[in-house]
Amino acid sequence: MKISILFVFIFSSFLTIISQSKDMDKDLSYGLNFKSHEVNKDDRTSLDLLPDAFLKLSKGYTLGFDLKLTNSNHTYGYIFRIIANDTTSLDMTSYLGNNRINLILNGIHNTKASSEYKYERKRLEDKWVKVKIEVRTGSVTFSIDGDEIQIDTPDNPSGISIIEKIYFGANRHKFFYTSDVPPMSVKDIVIKDEKGKIIRRWDMGRHDTGVVYDETNGYRATVSNGIWEIDRHTNWNKDMSLITKNYNPQIATDSINNRVFVATNDSLYIMHLKNKSVQRIKVNSGRPFQGASSYLIYDYKADRLISYSISQPELILYDFGSDTWSGSPVDMSLYIQHHNRFIDPYTNQLVIFGGYGLYRYSAALSTYNPGTREWESNDLIGQLTPRYLSSMGYLGDGQILVFGGYGSKTGLQEASSYNIYDLQLIDTRNKTTEELGMLTRMQEPYVFGNSMIINVAENKFYTLANRSDVYKSSIRLMEVNMDDFSYRFLSDSIPYNFQDTESFCDMFRYKNSGIYAVILQRTEEGAFEIGIYSLLYPPLSQPDILPVYNAGGAFSNSPVTYIVIGLLAVVVLLIISLIMRFGYNKQNIHPEAVGNRDSFPEQLQVQPAHYYKDKKQSTISLLGGFQIFDRKGNDITGYFTPVIRQMFLMCLLEYIATGKGITSERLDEQFWFDMDKNKATNNRNVNIRKLRLLLQETGDVAFQKDNSYWHVSIGKDTFCDYVTVMNLLHEISGSDRMNKATVEKIIDIASAGLLLPNIDKRWADKYQSGYSDLLINNLLKAAKSMGIKDDFRLLVKLADVILIHDSIDEDSVQIKCRSLYKLGQKGLSKQCYDKFCLDYKSILNEEPQLKYDSIILSE
Structure with missing residues (x-):
């Protein structure tokens, strides 16, 4: 395993050239936006995928890309034109105003074959959809958003063996020029041979002035008058x-x-x-x-x-x-x-x-x-x-x-x-x-x-x-x-x-x-x-979006370069396979962000089922906001720096979900990804020491490592609201009969608020949404059970907890409105419904279908 890591370190500079563009762009907004009829024809966008050399694909090929069509005053134009042998053009045109896309096989002065795809406007407008064109012997097949259509071509499209040009948008070819450009955006353009091997790939993310590079071999594509979506990360x-x-x-x-x-x-x-x-x-x-x-x-x-x-x-x-x-x-x-x-x-x-x-x-x-x-x-x-x-x-x-x-x-x-x-x-x-x-x-x-x-x-x-x-x-x-x-x-x-x-x-x-x-x-x-x-x-800064191929000039197209890249790719694949086989970087082992009763760690199941709202000593609160009190009842939350707080929460939440915790490597990737390994390890160790000292002051809480995983164990004398409510939720989720006392305890704890509402981080999303889903599903199930469905005061509290997580949840709104009405609080019942309508309109921009009269008359 150490040898594998050494290989990764040695070849890291080469790997950056091959993969950095894709890795950096996956969380960014990217793509090429086309200037259309809103500008004069000289200023419209053209993308030329083959400005330097043709492609010879005698047995067929596949062109795939992501497409987004936008509405405008004029929506007709050419999505692409594939020109072969200077005599044939395979065209895709779009006319959003008429809800149609056409695929046409054209000669210089005649049309050889065509097919039309009709669609509902709302299905394609302003949405990214997958488009694929597959050229094989005797046929051309294209699919849009999963819908597949075939064109029978008597002239045998496999004869299109030499592709001279692939244009998106406008072009000035001597026979097939056009200035009709639809308002559109494209990204993730891929060309594959007949065996499915990728021979060209442009994600349309990183770019230089008027040029973007293929990620497989570094072939360039040129762009005129384009608007790069990724530039919106750099330009106000x-x-x-x-x-x-x-x-x-x-x-x-x-x-x-x-x-x-x-x-x-x-x-x-x-x-x-x-x-x-x-x-x-x-x-x-x-x-x-x-x-x-x-x-x-x-x-x-x-x-x-x-x-x-x-x-x-x-x-x-x-x-x-x-x-x-x-x-x-x-x-x-x-x-x-x-x-x-x-x-x-x-x-x-x-x-x-x-x-x-x-x-x-x-x-x-x-x-x-x-x-x-x-x-x-x-x-x-x-x-x-x-x-x-x-x-x-x-x-x-x-x-x-x-x-x-x-x-x-x-x-x-x-x-x-x-x-x-x-x-x-x-x-x-x-x-x-x-x-x-x-x-x-x-x-x-x-x-x-x-x-x-x-x-x-x-x-x-x-x-x-x-x-x-x-x-x-x-x-x-x-x-x-x-x-x-x-x-x-x-x-x-x-x-x-x-x-x-x-x-x-x-x-x-x-x-x-x-x-x-x-x-x-x-x-x-x-x-x-x-x-x-x-x-x-x-x-981002401007250098962040430049092509990685241009570290010292464009990527060389020599055979030696390809051989070196091929050998490096083989080494990388071997390293990755070893890493995956021996579990060097196991993450997201358990798909559930909230775990289940069987995976719930024993060290956390000892949490007391009772809940003291006024309890201060040795308390960890995650619901409604992060707060920690030590053994003496002092609020020590302020001593948890942002990094220490994140480490503690990540390890605790993952331990609750999977029973394992977080590896050192994952901690380094999360907090010290831009440091070398020694410096990252040192920073991690310093913060772990600080965290352990703070937890010693809290109570019977330990931050420890078992089987390469860091996790948090909490003893009987320390109360954590999230651990307790998760334990109770797992207790009732597998039962057909709801224990009313348990449901009351859940409502009492959960009424404190959302899970870590001030942690606005991607890693926390799955835990927050998982907790909300588990809580809402179990409370709605409890609302229908014997002993609870007729306790209207409890039902109001139950609905209030759900509405904390989803202010327009129709089931909980019905429960609350009907319960208040049954309790004789008709004014509050109507106020609850009116607030729901306001929230619904504000969030969804439409009126709700749920009517107040139907709520209070239903049983």
């Missing part, structure tokens, strides 16, 4: 803009519904990024606080806008129902420009950090308690440097990361103010800070956008950065690695007139699809422009 696209003459417009972002709010003294503008529309609302009464930067934030839980000032005891709230602000500022003095802010999702408290005003920089942490309607302020000047123009990201459990800014150690503007590049971890509940590291060797002075995006799994974050020493500045996306505090600038830049009292920039991530930058700046004409720019996630 200006999606929308709004110009207002009102001074200091206030900005808030809604990352849940993909909206940006702009509030002026008399209007509210809602910029809907999904359909790129702007909605203007004339405010009926009231107005928000207005000052430099923004004093406005969106509360997604209550669906309201909050305008605030730490010098004022009352918040000013915007009601979308009445289009009114709850008041107007009495005092417009605002002293904390360019501060950071967030709403703690668990306490619902508004938290403000830092800022600038009256020639002073602030290190104050101010919290607004909605219960007491009072601000509580704690000055952290003894723990960190006062600052403004810094970037903030929320980690969960009241913890935030604050990066950089501009300020001075005393807070006085005249006392040696300077640019700050440290990263601080602030516990907003315990009012403590910890410096995690600092950027060095900054070539120019930078300040940062209001928010950052944190990639916990890779231990890095993204923030907007702009030079602070010039007015004609530009905004760039910065990536910071929190392992060694190296950094790089990604993507292109956004022009930015930087005048801190008249400019503001923020950023948010919408689901897993993209990053949005919100830029406020004063125009040369004196108005204020709010621009929205988008970038696909994950963001």
